[in-house]
Amino acid sequence: MTTNTTPTNTALLPLPTPAARAATATGAAIALAGTFLAWTWTAEFPGNLTVTGYPGGLQVLTLISAALTLLLTLSGYGIKGLHWLTPGGANSPVRLASLGTLGTTGFTIGAISAKLGGIVNLEPGAWISATGALIAVTASLGLPHDQELPHTTRPTPLNRFLNSLRAPTPQRAKELPSWAEILIIAAAFGVALHVFTYGIDTEYAELFIGYIICVAFAFTALTRAGLIARITHLTAKHRNVTLAAALIAAFCFPFTQQNEEYALIGANILIFATVALGLNVVVGLAGLLDLGYVAFLGVGAYAAALVSGSPLSPVGVQFPFWAAVLTGAAASLVFGVVIGAPTLRLRGDYLAIVTLGFGEIFRLTVNALNGVSGPDLTNGSQGIPSIPDLNLFGFDFGISHDIAGFTLGRSANYYLLMLVFTAAVVLVFRRSGESRIGRAWVAIREDETAATAMGINAFRLKLLAFALGATLAGLAGTVQAHVSYTVTPEQYQFAGSVPPNSAFLLAAVILGGMGTLSGPLVGAALLYLIPAKLQFMQDYQLFLFGLALMLLMRFRPEGLVADRRKQLEFHENDQLDVPAEDTPPTRKTAGTTKAGA
Incomplete structure (x- = not known):
């Protein structure tokens, strides 16, 4: 009897370690809940972080990062309505989003301590969010790496329950009607306008730095998840619609400003x-x-x-x-x-x-x-x-x-x-x-x-x-x-x-x-x-500018918005000749299988 060692392609995307994923979701939920509690007892720190039940200032950024971490974690189960967030089924977006939550929360705690004179000025809400963010980061490290996802998972009761919520993940993204793709493009530019306007409207340096941390990790996480690539594919497909949407979003910007x-x-x-x-x-x-x-x-x-x-x-x-x-x-x-x-x-x-x-x-x-x-x-x-x-x-x-x-x-x-x-x-x-x-x-x-x-x-x-x-x-x-x-x-x-x-x-x-086209604009x-x-950093501007260029040349030399030619030129050594899951059995493996028969 011949033993077939070639993996099948009919199974759904595998479920990573359930305990790690559940702990990551729990940590993100705790961090999110902490934003509804007071983080400091005095209003001397900008943003009014003393109110319970109404996040403000830097709390909003932690809330957004924690919510994104929670959604990316749940989307890994393939839950209907959320699986579109991670079309690639990767786990690295969860790690990046959780790191963004921890970074935003940690920066806020440090800024409060530096401005008010010590961690004694922190209220329980800050400690709860920091603890939740730390749990989420630690647990996300237990998730399998993207290239090491197993093909099978032990059928535990939790897996069977989650399988009932899963939506089958097709091998190729489902084609949407043209009107739906245009609506997605319009929504994407609407979100981009809101994010850009929020950054310009930041009233103090601490909020802007937290904004940069939150946006950087969130954008990187969504890029690794494949969502940005999917939207980019739609914008390339509907170029005229994309240009029109970009101009409309830019035209709406001054109507959102009172300053x-x-x-x-x-x-x-x-x-x-x-x-x-x-x-x-x-x-x-x-x-x-x-x-x-x-x-x-x-x-x-x-x-x-x-x-x-x-x-x-x-x-x-x-x-x-x-x-x-x-x-x-x-x-x-x-x-x-x-x-x-x-x-x-x-x-x-x-x-x-x-x-x-x-x-x-x-x-x-x-x-x-x-x-x-x-x-x-x-x-x-x-x-x-x-x-x-x-x-x-x-x-x-x-x-x-x-x-x-x-x-x-x-x-x-x-x-x-x-x-x-x-x-x-x-x-x-x-x-x-x-x-x-x-x-x-x-x-x-x-x-x-x-x-x-x-x-x-x-x-x-x-x-x-x-x-x-x-x-x-x-x-x-x-x-x-x-x-x-x-x-x-x-x-x-x-x-x-x-x-x-x-x-x-x-x-x-x-x-x-x-x-x-869009790269120099960004x-x-x-x-x-x-x-x-960040006018207070004007004396160190050229130093930070040089440091940023060094990091960019090291990790993304093709730029933030790169064309296909530049990506292949700078990352040609990172390309796989044949995808791992499609690699046929080697001659040695085939011979062993035949002998076993």
Whole structure:
């Protein structure tokens, strides 16, 4: 009789150790329950953590992390209605979510102790949540690793009960109707808008740090669970719907803000993100390392400031806004061609050094055009102040407006204007990347010698990418000049404490994901929002910035939002030639089986 040692594929996903999973769920439930109790006896710690029955401040973040841990733990049983959270049936998301709960709770306890003077200021609710989070983390370590899930499980009474709640997990995700997929995309962007708005609305540094810890672990857990990949597949399938949903979510942001400061952060994030997307054309698509890109932003801003009617402008003219926009874009385009034509025959580090020199030359030149060291054109270090607010078709951007019951202030007005520019830049980037020219840029980036051998005019296409990137930066600079009221040389450095600058722009592209559409937008939002919220760490900003880049290059060199090519390039050694569960028996195993028969 022949013994078949090949595992069958008809069984449901295996149940990991029931005791470990039950303990993890219990710990998460305890941590969640502790958020409804007081964590401190005094209201001196921000967030009012003294109320029983109503979580506030950092308690809300612990509640969210504990709830996510509980849901991921229960979804591992395949319970109907929850199995969609972990389509891959993995256990690592449970560990990550439980670590997020412990991290958020531990940080809150540490912040309370540091601010109020010791752990004596903690109430029982904090200890209950910390104990529950510690139980959840410890128990989750007892769950089998993702690659070591057994194919069979001992049929204990608990397993038989849970099997009655399980929903069969298909080998392939079930196809949904198009309307359902569109609703999922809309819901995903709604959640993203809420999460982003919550981060901007954080009123104190402790809450923002807890927010970063919670979001980082939650996003990583959902990524490991496969849920983010499923949503990404839907967005790639419905690209036009995805772009429309993203624009609608971004349009709704200023209507959620009552604080002008937070709306201004949103407007500056859009400016930073738009410039980063323009740099992505140069670096991400064409593979040209540009370390002086912020100078093109400065050229557009100065050109618009000179012709926008500032009383201190040496030019003394006032163009309508559309003409000022064209002036800024044209000036950046000219500078892009003038700088790129003699330098783009260089490659690699040599090109980076030349572009870095151009950025410094621009800053020193506008600083010298003060009427003393040179012609009086830019007022030197004083810059061009008092740039008037825009007035388009009777709509004054400098005053508040009531629209549908919502009050939009000056910052919200400029945010919506910048959103229009961002949409235009996104359209240009998308069309360029998908065109014949975009494919030629990618070929040059991968191997310029091979691309030239195939008949591609590398110099002309690189100059086109350089000029297009400069033009997009100039467009953003025209709006930045009006948002900030003034332009000065110190705003356009290679590296500084306040973005945008060339170093942060390049980091935004690398952090988000080179060559992708949404990557630079995500990277720019993170790199602008974190310094804006953690101003007390300004002296250590560059140190933390360098540390973050080191960790990113070590653990995710392809960026937060990476395309398939980059993932395969950086993780080719991690790919399995044949999945383990589909590996046929070896010749030795087959021979042994035959002999046993």
